[in-house]
Structures are given as C-alpha cells and as structure tokens.
Amino acid sequence: MILNASGCLDALTAPRVARSLDIYVAKTITPEPMSGNPQPRLAETDFGLLNSIGLQNPGVESFCAEILPRLEELGMPFWISVGGANAADYARVCERIGERESVSALELNLSCPNVDPAAAGAAEIVAACRAVSDKPLYAKLSPHLPDVAEVATGVIEAGASGLTLVNSLRGLVLDEWTLEPRLGRGVGGYSGAAMRPVALAAVYLCYEATKGAVPIVGVGGVQNGKQALDLIAAGASAVALGSVLFGDLEAPERVRTELEQEALARGFERPGEARGAAHRPSAG
Amino acid sequence: MILNASGCLDALTAPRVARSLDIYVAKTITPEPMSGNPQPRLAETDFGLLNSIGLQNPGVESFCAEILPRLEELGMPFWISVGGANAADYARVCERIGERESVSALELNLSCPNVDPAAAGAAEIVAACRAVSDKPLYAKLSPHLPDVAEVATGVIEAGASGLTLVNSLRGLVLDEWTLEPRLGRGVGGYSGAAMRPVALAAVYLCYEATKGAVPIVGVGGVQNGKQALDLIAAGASAVALGSVLFGDLEAPERVRTELEQEALARGFERPGEARGAAHRPSAG
C-alpha cells in the first residue's frame, strides 16, 4: 500500500496524483488557523531537503467547511493528520473531524520538528484522542526519541491503532557566505534520502517491540520500490512517499510497480508477504 | 581546534595522525571489559557509514595499566571518553581515570547508539561524575533527544564543563538480497555526511540555549574546512573528525588549513572568531 506522507501532497491541486495512491493523507490540521513560519521555508542539503513550513493550515473549522467536502468528492480513502500544542488541542480536532464518516483514519502528528516540542507526552495525547473518537488512530512519531520502541508500545497501550514512522529529522543548513541559517526559522525538518537508514531503524525497532501486532506506515527517504521493500521487510505494512513527490508526480505508480517486481525477485508473491522479513532467522 | 571523534582513531596504532590533532580523544572506556558486538560491525550506506562496534574496550583497570601510560608517552593533550550502564559506572571510571594528571578532560558518552539506552538521566550521570572528579567534563549527547537544548542546559547545571554534539544516529541497512540487517546486531550507529545537518542543528540549538557560555565540540559528518566552519558558526568552539579519518589520514591537517582559509575568505581573522556567527542578526 502506497500513501503520501502528510504535508507532501495537496489532493486538491493534484487530484490525479492523489488518485494514484491507495490512501491520501492530508496535511496536519490544528484547532486554530496557523500561518506557518517565515520565508525562506525551503533549502536543499547535500542529500536531502530542509523545510520549515510550520504546520501552516486553515484550522479545523475552516478545514471542515471548505476542504473536507472537496476531499470527499475525490471518492477515495483518506486520512487526516492532526496537530496541536497539547492533548486537548489534539482531542478537539479529532472530535470535530471524527464526526465525518468519510475520514478513514486520523494520524496524530506527535512529532513536527517545526513547532516547539509538545509538552504533553505522546501517550497522553493518544489517550485523549481515543476518548473522543472511534476511528483508527495512527501515532506519527519523531526520530528524536531516545527509545522509539518504548514510546511506540506506550501509545499503543494508550489506544493507538497503528504507527507512522517517522517524521523528519531536525536539521540546519547555513548560507554559504553569510553563514546564517538558510531557513527563516533557523532549524527545520530534514527529509529525503539521507534519513532512510534512520526511518528503517525506527520501523525495525518498533515492529520488534510490538511483535507486528499493529500496522506501521514507513516513511522516510523512499525514492524507489527497493527502498519501499526495505521498509516493509523491517516491519512496515504500508509505505508513504514524502519529498520525492515534489520532483516526481509519477512516483506512486512507479514505486508500486517497482515494489511488486523487487518483491517477486526475492520470492515474495506480493509485497505484503515480505513484511518483517528482516527479522526472520536466516534460512541459509 | 581539531579533535578526533571518540572511537574513530587509535593513537597507539596511528601516532602520527594523533599528533596532527590539537587534542586526542580516546575510545569510550567502561568499568568492565566489553567485547563489543558480533560481526559484521560495519556497513556502508548511500551517504554514510553504519557501525555497531558496541563500545568494545578493555575496561578501566586494564586501560589504566596498559594503555594510559602509552598515551602519556605521546606527549600531547588527550581526553578519555567514559561510558557505562548507570551513573555509578560512569563515576567509577571518572574517579579512576581522574587520578591521572595527564588526562586533560573526560568526555561522558551519554549517547552510544550501540548499547541499550542508559537508564539514568543524563544530568544524573553528570552530577555523579562531577562529585568524584575536578576535571573538565564534556557531556556527549545523542541526536535522539526530543529537546537537545533542554538536556544540554540540564547537564551544565549538573556540572558539565562543556558539550560534545553529537553522537551518531540510529540507522539500519538491509542486505540487498536477503533483506536481513547487514550488521550482526541489527541496528547501528549512522555517521558521516548524511548527518551533517543534524549535528549542525544540535550545536545551533544548544549554543542558543547556553548563550555560548560553555565550550562545544561539534561532531558529525565533517569532511572539509567549510563544514567545520559551519559548525563553528553554529556555535562550536572546536570540531571533531570522525569517520572521515578512516579514509583520509591527512584529514586533520587538511581540514585545519581549509578552515583557516574559509574563515579568512569570510572576513574572520581566525576560525574562532566565527563562533556563533550564524546567530548574529544580519548586517545587510
């Protein structure tokens, strides 16, 4: 299953691309509107991309009034990513959006590198959301956790239905001459190929800790089918494409085809069969 | 000032390289001998290196008896990196090594990705070491902290004299065909060029939080003088070279020369003058 990573595709400006996904994930929505961070918000690094969008979004009310109806018209399954500054914020958005039957799941963005670290613990936020919504809840975790597997088991105990692993790293790039940060906000989210081994490690450790009991969306630096297969072997049940979409709108179809071929080449009839293969004791 | 990153150079097998540094940092020493992780311990990634050495070391007694005297013979300043499983472990090594006048400073490795996360908090470990040693204590932090600046201010309050930022990331690479982890231990430490923006961000945030009051050793992916200058501009007072040394023994001298040139080209008479330049409000 191929999804987009939250914040990396707008289905309303690119419906054809959204339809080429199995599930569309919307950009993170907070209770109140957020105008995001100052310009510049983007900078290229040697092996990835730095961004400081800062959860720009119209707020949950305007989202429900203006955007949700148009997402519903797409006629495809979609998830909404939920953000906030504390557990009550998250719960408010979940409650409001959870009313809509069209929404297949809620992804709790517990990890944005571009807003100040959420004061509340991840499990507390999940519990607050679980209390107000029956929808599947995916906890999207940061790579900046001393023990990601511990947090993963914690959020699952608190009611999360699945995990999304991982959000971008915290990164910085300086201007070549002034030596000042290239992003207006200074530090930003570091995504792309450079973080692939980091995402793989998080998926691997969380799959091990949860014994594969919950679905895991693997995210981070995926550019081709082999890299998607790696995430699945590490324990992902689905793969999300992020910054690769900016430069390649055909990526979902291409990655899906390549993934099937790469799985077949290694003796798996369907990519899903490879789930957790990295954990199996060697046959040889 | 150019140092080596702990674990990336053995001054006894490469004294010429060690002497080309301003300070030599020894590999992490624990109270008891550790034989480290199973083979394979190394794997190349697209933009970095994965290792799972696992703090292999002879233990503090054997270190003091056999290795320390030979380091002393080098006739250059050196630091010892200290590890352990809990605060008492760290304190024991600090106490034992702190007796030796030859040791200029102790670097507390609070962050090895290849041993299980230290149960004790970073500040607690620092306080325990401060209680038994008057030497300068550098706290080496992990990039896997939700709020690295908060931990940095905490360890300084607890008695750390400086910071070393950062240790390697947690990463995973799978075998191309079997899809099993390439490292014997599975997950390993991910170092090299890919992590450069992550190290820069950590230095930047900690310099900001500490207002430049303590020395910071910047570590992560440095391969040339411009990249060293970036770390200094972000807030480092010294730069350590890690995996670049494996492929380039001339790196310390080369980076030092390049660093001076790059600083001069930007109007700094000495590299040290550029410290914190990334934080200055723009002149233009």
Place this chain on the structure above:
Amino acid sequence: MASPRREQRRVGGSERIGLYTLLRLERGGLEAGLPGQFFMLDVPGHIMPRPFSICLAEKDELAFLINPVGPATRVLCELERGQKIGLFGPLGNGFRTDVKRPLLVGGGIGVAPFPYAAQVMGNPPVVLGFRTARQAEAAQLVPKAEVCIEPQLVTELIPGVPMDVLACGPEPMLHAVHALVPDAQLAWEAPMACGFGACYGCVVELDGKSRRLCVEGPVLNGRPPALPLIDDEEEEAEA
C-alpha cells in the same frame, strides 16, 4: 489544458547572453503555456527542481533564460547540447495578454518571460532596467525594448499615461511598479520545491493571508487561481 507531466528533453543548445545563459530545450510536443507561467527544471546533482519562466517558445524548442546566482543555476548554465534533463510544466498562472494598452516592464533577470510575451502580444512596448551593461545584453531578446542601466531605474521609463502594465523583476522593483500602477500584473518569486501546491514552501502573504505563490501566482492581480493544477484524468480526456 492537458495535465502537465514530467518529461525528459534534450538540450538543443546553450548560449551566453551577457551574464545570463539561454538554455534551449527540444520541445517535443510540450505545451508552452502562457507567458508568465513557469516550468520546474530538474538539475543534475540537485534534489529539488528549480522554477524558470518560459522565455521563448518556438515550434521545436522551449528556451529558458538563466541567471547563475547559486549552485543549481550554475549547473543549468553549464549544460551542453545533447544532455537530457527533466522538466515539468507549464505551471502557475501567467499574464493576461489580451490587454488594451500593454506595457512590459522588466528588471534584471525579470526580462525572462518577456521575449515570449512580446511574441504572443505582437511586440508591444517594453521597458527594461538592468544593473550593468553586461546584464543589459539580454535586452536583445525583446524587440523594441527601451533599456536603462542603474543608477537610472526602470520605473522612470514608465510613461505617465494609463497603461496595462505586465511586470517581472526583483521585489523592490515590483513594489515600485505597484505604487505607480496599482493594477499592474506582477510576476513574483519565492523558493519552490514542487511548483504544484504540494509543499507550501512558496508561501507569500496576500491580503493578510499566507498563500502558495505557485498556485495563486506567480503572476498576481492576474487571472484568478485555477485549481486543480494537476488535472483529473477525465478533464484531460476532454481537453
């Protein structure tokens, strides 16, 4: 309008024009779009594609005028005949060209969209400002252009009579043009990673709200935003 796709095209030629480089790509069936629209060009060795205005559109060729300001633009200026690069467009909202009393106003590399605009609009009057004579060489791409070089500013060349101004250039120039001609169509710039509304990197403040320039612009006060950018298959079939 058909949905834009990422395509690979060969470099047909590349020539220095003063400080800029005119990069000619084989067109091979690509739509050129409207003057003021842009393409995202892939840059060998770089991760993000970069936005460039359509400068010339011939039957067999699309050309972009590139100012080498940084690493990616420098790579594009060094491309050689025969090399292939990816491009994606046309994107965004271009200029309204069916105006009564047209005047094209360009500053520096902001001249880029006007050779194509002048062609489409039947060679209307054009005023161009540059910082140096070397940059001003690019004026040769636009017939009938009146040119000034700093310290003279291009706004001094705008006549005092009401005209329908289309302008492109650095931010201070656009603000100055706006002050003189409030209803001028202005083509703005912002860093872009995608060009089709996916990344929210190109946001500018418009009427007090943060808006994506690649979706609402780059030409503002121009046509109202047209959504979706990456059309439905169905709409494509109708096109």
Place this chain on the structure above:
Amino acid sequence: MASPRREQRRVGGSERIGLYTLLRLERGGLEAGLPGQFFMLDVPGHIMPRPFSICLAEKDELAFLINPVGPATRVLCELERGQKIGLFGPLGNGFRTDVKRPLLVGGGIGVAPFPYAAQVMGNPPVVLGFRTARQAEAAQLVPKAEVCIEPQLVTELIPGVPMDVLACGPEPMLHAVHALVPDAQLAWEAPMACGFGACYGCVVELDGKSRRLCVEGPVLNGRPPALPLIDDEEEEAEA
C-alpha cells in the same frame, strides 16, 4: 619501513582473468610491502575504502586481483586505463616467507596474494582450489600451480609430509587447513573501514579475545603484531 600515506595513482590497465579482474596501478614509488599485506583502495562513489591483497609487484606497477562480489568490487573491476584512484598501504602483517619447506595453499579469490608471494619466494609449490573452471583461470598468475576444481577440495592436494603452509581463502577452507597443518600461516578476512586500527570494525576472536584483524593480521600465526601502524614522523626520518 616508512609510514604509509594515501596516494593517488593512475590505472595502468585492467584485464579480465576468468571471473576476476586484474587491476594494474602505476606504482610511482609506492612500497609493495610483504606478500599477504594489503592496501585500502578508494572506490569511486563509495564512502569506505576496501582492502585488497597485493597480487603483483613490478618495478612500475602494483596489481590487485579483484572478485566482483558486491557494489564496490564491481566498480573497481570497471575502472579504465587512465582513471585515478586513491590507495593506502601497505598495511597489516604479511606472510613469513623465509620458511624451509614452503607450500602455498589458495582457495578462490584467496589466490590473490600468491603471485607476489611466489615471486618473492622463488616459485615454491602451490596448490589452488576453485569452485568453477572460470575462476580457475586465475591460476595462470602463479607459476607451477597444481589446481583442483570442486567437488575436489584443495586440502586434498596438501601432501602428507610436514610443510610450512601459507594459506589464503574462504573461512571454511582456512579452518580445514588449520586442522591439517596446525602451524600454517593463515590470511583471514573481515570487513574493514580503515585498515589501520582506528575503527574496530574488523574484530575477530583470537585466543578468546576480540582483536583487530587489520592490526594483528590479516596473516595470523605469522609475525607478531607490529605497532604502531602509522609510524611516528621520527621513525620515518630514521627509515
């Protein structure tokens, strides 16, 4: 012995020998070291250098025999005449060659150090085992070699009389040789990032202790470990 430095050398030639490739580098003043010592070769597009045994040492040339088992070795096999690569060595402890009743025993790519060893030792008897006839073509590099192909194993070619064995090959072969000839000098392999004791990546268990193969080996039961590897300037001056 002077301290090894990283040097750049031109590829003088590259030829296929069965499944392997003999990569000839211009020697330009480099020391060849002892048979069984190795060089770290930089690999274009790769981060870690890779270790290779000295295969041939001529006056103007050092050559390495390379088995394309993975991405980096494949790149090295495709290098072309005139390209430059970095190399660093000689490193590690080689074979003791001043033995009375020498026998060289090689398995597969383990033949690599023996052309040079045979030259230094005045063409002693050599037995080589390979998995296929294509691999066995590499035997042509060693004069007077007796060759077998699986299912026959190279250990079957070791005579029943006491000999001073120097062996290089896959781990199971080395263990089998050791069982037959307990004092054989065996050249082992482990993944290496540095080759000079810095990374602790190449550790193997020796006498119940974890030891760096690049420092204590790669030839074990051979010369005692010589520290430091990267000598002092002073020692260099003396050399």
